[in-house]
Amino acid sequence: MNQSVETTPLLPAVAQGDTTAFQELYDRHSAVLYALLLRILTKPEDAQEALQETFVQAWRSASAFDAARGSEIAWLVSIARSRGIDRLRSRRVRGERENEAGREISIRTGTVENTTGADHAIASQERVAVRSALDELPPPQRVALELAYFEGLSQSEIAARTGEPLGTIKTRMQLGMKKLRERLQASR
Amino acid sequence: MSAHEDFESLAALEAIGAVSEDEQAALYAHLDTCAECNEVRDGYQEAATAFALALDPVMPPEEARGAIMGAVMQDDFTERR
Numbered sequence: 001m002n003q004s005v006e007t008t009p010l011l012p013a014v015a016q017g018d019t020t021a022f023q024e025l026y027d028r029h030s031a032v033l034y035a036l037l038l039r040i041l042t043k044p045e046d047a048q049e050a051l052q053e054t055f056v057q058a059w060r061s062a063s064a065f066d067a068a069r070g071s072e073i074a075w076l077v078s079i080a081r082s083r084g085i086d087r088l089r090s091r092r093v094r095g096e097r098e099n100e101a102g103r104e105i106s107i108r109t110g111t112v113e114n115t116t117g118a119d120h121a122i123a124s125q126e127r128v129a130v131r132s133a134l135d136e137l138p139p140p141q142r143v144a145l146e147l148a149y150f151e152g153l154s155q156s157e158i159a160a161r162t163g164e165p166l167g168t169i170k171t172r173m174q175l176g177m178k179k180l181r182e183r184l185q186a187s188r
Numbered sequence: 189m190s191a192h193e194d195f196e197s198l199a200a201l202e203a204i205g206a207v208s209e210d211e212q213a214a215l216y217a218h219l220d221t222c223a224e225c226n227e228v229r230d231g232y233q234e235a236a237t238a239f240a241l242a243l244d245p246v247m248p249p250e251e252a253r254g255a256i257m258g259a260v261m262q263d264d265f266t267e268r269r
Contacts, residue, residue, distance in 0.1 A: 022260060026253060031245035034252075039243055048252050055256045059263060069230045074237040081240070085205060123245070130238040148206040149239045155206055170201070177200035181235035 009072040015062035022059060029073055030055075033080040040084035040150050050087050054080040085152035133183040141176030144169055191218075195225045203232035204239075 010028070013021035033054055037047035057079050065075050134142060140162075147153045147161060155173070159166040198215045201207045207215065219226050 019257075019261065023257065026256060030253070031247050032240060032243070034248040035243040035246040036240040038246055044249070048249060048255075051248055051252055052256050052259060056259055056263065059260045069226075070234050071237070073241070074234045077237045077240045078233060081205070127241060127244075130241045133238055134242055145204055146239065148201075148204040149236065152205060154208070155201070158206075173204070173206060174197045174200050177203060177232055177235060180238060181200075181231050184235050184238060185231065 009065070009067050011058070011062045011065040011072055011075070012067075014059060015065070022055075025058070025072075025076075026055060029076050032073065033076060036077060036080055037084045040081070040088055040152075046087055046091075047084075050080065050083045053083045057083070081149070088152055129187050130184070133180055133187065136183055137176050137179060140164075141172050141179070144173050145176045145180075148173065192222070192225060195219075195222070196228050199225065199229040199232050202229070203236040 010021045010025045014025055030051065034047060034051050037050045037054075038044065041047045041050060054076065058076060065072065137145070144158050144162065147158045148155075153161065155169050156166060158164075158173075159169045162169065164172075195215060195218045198207055198211055202212060202215055215229075219229060
């Protein structure tokens, strides 16, 4: 089993109700999705519930996946991020205090126990490539993008958080995404 | 800036969830009619995945797999879209 390495997409089989393919889908991608949900929500119990919502949604709407438009992991990550941000926003509405110190801790302690050595090496290579692309972004651009992606903040909220004008934030985010897209497309 | 450039900028922000509802509606209306911007938008969606892929994977708790498989096995197939 591997994590997020693009091999043959499983979602077309899942769309046909193939539960074995669904189990393989879970084994292939759950650690990446859970890491993302932990990064967004920080609380393991919340992340686990959001993970379940993500896979149930993937099961129900697998037929909407179009391999010509993007990768399987991108499709799943998009669902997981939406579920995570929705849950984060409802927590904010309920007035729960965010543990901002905890949010800064990056999740780097987990292990992927059920990958083979070779598959893990490929997954690690992919991780190195995307980290390299992110590391090339000027820090102010990366910070603004991460505040939107992981915390679900709007452009105005990011401007308020960073003390920068709204127009600056908007331009910064657009430039950052453009550079990231070009860098990743060039590395493929 | 051309209309395409405007929508490309919106697509870049939409990929990380940083557009307003109005901006999103305008983008989606344009995407319904523009293959070129759809391709650009797909590229940004793929690029945004980098933020997730850069994290070290974390295995979910053992019980999560069983709970998810249980939920799906009990799911009414007719609810699927």
